[in-house]
Amino acid sequence: MATITPNTNYQYKLNVDLSEVDWQRILELFKAVAWKYRKAGEIEGTFRNSTATIFVYHNELIIAFGRVVGDGRYYAMLADIVVDPDYQGQGLGKYLVQALNDQLVDYHFVNLTAAPRSDRFYKSIGWKKQTTSYIWPQGPKQLRQHCEVEK
Template sequence: MEINLSTDINNISWEDLARVFELAPLGKRRDPEKLEMAFRNSLLKVFAFHGTKLVGAGRALSDGVWRAAIYDVAVLPEYQGRGIGSTIIRHLIESAKVDVIMLYAVPGKEAFYEKFGFRKMTTAMAITPSEEEARERGLIE
C-alpha cells in the first residue's frame, strides 16, 4: 500500500480530517473550522493519503530556533499499525530542526512515542477548560 505525505493545506477536506480525529480516537468530534484554523496557524503540518483518501495527519508549533511542540497526530484505525503514524512523527521531527521537541499525546501511547526518543517530562503543566474532564482522561494529575 502506497501512502503519500503532503504539506499542502489548500486541498484538505476539514470534514474528512475531523472524521479522522474522531475515529482515531482523539477525543470528542472536532469542529472542522477550528481544525482548519489550528493547522493553518501551525508552522509544521503533514497529511497522509492513501490515493485520494485522507488517512492521517499531524502538526507542530515551533519558534523555528529552539523549541517545537507536536500535536494532533492521528491515523484512521484501519490504517494504524502500518507505519503511517511513525512516518508522520519522523516528518515532523525532521522538519522542526530545533533543540527540544515536546509532544502532546493521548495517555497510553507513551511506548509508541518513546521509540522516537520522547521521554516524560517532570515539569510540564497545563491549564484546561475542564480540570475534572482532563483528570478523568488522565491528562493531568
Template sequence: MDLEIHSDFTKVNLDEMKDIYVSVGWTKHSNEMIKQVFEASNVFAFVTLNGRVVGFGRAMSDGVFNAAIYDVLVHPEFQKQGIAKRIMEYLLAKLSKVSCVHLISTTGNEDFYKKLGLKKTKTGMARYLNPILASEYLE
C-alpha cells in the first residue's frame, strides 16, 4: 500500500472527503461546509492512497498555548491499518510545541486516544446545539 501523508489542502478532493464523512455516518457535511471548516483550520493531515483521500484530521491552534483536534476520520475500507494513528501522530508532531491540545473523542474511541498519550480532562466544558449530541456528550 502506497500511503502518503501530507498537509496540503489544495491537493485533496472535496468529494472524496465528503464520502469519508458519509461513510462514518456524518451525513450533514456538504462540500461547502468541509471547505469552510478546513479553511478555518490551520493544521492538517491528509492520508492518500494512489492520490485518493482515505483519511484525514485537522486542528485549530494559536501555535503557542492551545489547540483543538477535530475530524480524525478514516474510510471504513481502510480502518484498522494504523492510518488514524498516523494522522494523530502527524497532527501531534505539528502541535508538539503547543502547551495544551484538546480533543473530544467520539463515543467508543477513548482508548485509542489514551494510547496516544491523551488523557481525560477534569474541567472540560462544552455546549451542543444538537440535543442528540448534547445527550451523548454532556453530563
C-alpha cells in the first residue's frame, strides 16, 4: 500500500494519554456512523486495553479514531475505525488503517471485522478477504450482516 500523507489541517495523535479524550464525542461518532450503542465508561476501558490507539482532531474536535486489539506480538485486530461522516472521503480512514497497521510489524495475523458495505474500501487499500475466519453471531442483526447464508 502506498504511504498516505496526512492532511495538514488535522492533528493526528497516536497512543495519546486517554484521560484527555472526550468520550462523549466518541459516543457521538459511533452514533453518527450508526454502530451499536456503547457506553462512555466501557468505551474508555476498551481503548485502555488496546495495543494501539489513534485519534484525529480538527480544531480540538475528534473527527476520526481507531484502535488495535492485540496480544502484543502475534495476533492483532483493527477495531473501531470510525470517521465522522462530515469528514469522510478525505483519506482519513485510509490513514487510520495505515498508521495502526504500521504499529504491527512482524505480527503473524492482522485482521479486522469490517462494517457492512465497506468491502470496497478495505480491498482498495490492500486488504484481502479471509477464507478461514469465523464469527459467533451476537444476535440476528450480526448474523444477517456478517454471516454467509447457509444452504
